[in-house]
Amino acid sequence: MPLVPFVVESHGSGVAQDITVQGEHAHRFTSDTYPAFGGEDSSPSPLAYTLGALTSCNQISAQLVAKDLGLRVGAFTFTAQGDLDPSVFVGGAQGDANFRSVSVQATVETDAEGETFDHFVAELERRCPVTQLFRRSGLSYSSTWTPRPLGD
Structure with a gap:
C-alpha cells in the first residue's frame, strides 16, 4: 500500500491556534489551553x-x-x-x-x-x-x- 500523508496547517498567536486538516474535505478546528498554562480555555487543549x-x-x-x-x-x-x-x-x-x-x-x-x-x-x-x-x-x-x- 502507498503511504497516506496527513497534513495540517496552523496559525495563531499566544497559545491559541486555528488548524486546518488538508484533504478532499478540509476540516478546521481550534486549540487553546487552560489559564494555568497561559490560555483562555476557549477550545480544547x-x-x-x-x-x-x-x-x-x-x-x-x-x-x-x-x-x-x-x-x-x-x-x-x-x-x-x-x-x-x-x-x-x-x-x-x-x-x-x-x-x-x-x-x-x-x-x-x-x-x-x-x-x-x-x-x-x-x-x-x-x-x-x-x-x-x-x-x-x-x-x-x-x-x-x-x-x-x-x-x-
Missing part, C-alpha cells in the same frame, strides 16, 4: 485532543479488526485519562514533559467473547497508530476493555 485521538483511533481500529475477524461490533463508550506533571511543561524543570500515565476504559457492544474478545482487543491496539504512539513513548499505559452484548 492539544493534550485533550491527543486523548480524543486515542479513543477515536481505537474505535476506527476496532471496526477494521472486527471486519477482518468476522466479528460484529456496535456502540462504543470510552473514558481516557492522561496524568500530566506540569513541572517540566510549565515550570521548565528537568525531566520528561510527557504524560506520566494514560489509561483507557472502553466498552464495546460485540458478539465476541472470551479468548476471541481478548484477541480482538490485542489486535486493534496493535494496529492503532495512536495507541502505538502512546505505548512507545515510555509512559505508563493501561487499557481495560469490556464487552457488552450487541443491542440488536
